[in-house]
Amino acid sequence: MQVGRMRYRIEIQDYKSTQDADGFETREWMTVHTVWADIAPVSGKEYMASNRETAEITNKIYIRFRSGIKSTMRIKHGDRIFEIESVLGDKRSGMLTIMAREVA
Template sequence: MRVQFIDPGAFRTELSLQHAALVPDGAGGYTESWSETATVFGFIEPVRASAPFGAGQRHEEVTHRITLRFRPGVGGGMRLVRATRAFTILTAHDPDETGRYLVCLAKEKQT
């Protein structure tokens, strides 16, 4: 397996790692509330991928690849926030299985 190297200076974008919590709304439903898990530094790369077809299925669309230093517990459904931009994490994986980096494929949510 080839070991991947990323310049440590590339991790200069400060991001807030957040997880969702469902809060009862008092009418039998729930509202989504986000809580900060950690502040991390990463490298954001714009990419474009989509899956326009799929009867009755969620249509995932990757808009960005965000690389972080490895951190356990990061996964789909969490989000990374930078100022007014929010990136919902679709997948997170260790690209070379060395425990050094974490690559998150994310979709930017328009706010």
């Protein structure tokens, strides 16, 4: 992977709980990392669900190696949301490959 291909600014988000002023716990997506990435579509499919045509696209997202990225997190790029399916890290090459499904 060429570092020059990392032209997308993405946010890696985790689902965190916080307390509001009244002491109630709320859970929301919070950005934990903002990094440069390359997003490459790998496969896609269309199917019918609940009488609605649905598209599902699987992507490979490449970033510089960073520990602590888990499949419970998600990635946001502008209006696009990606659910992380797996994280493949190679510390020696300094790259992290994330397999993610785009949520429509």
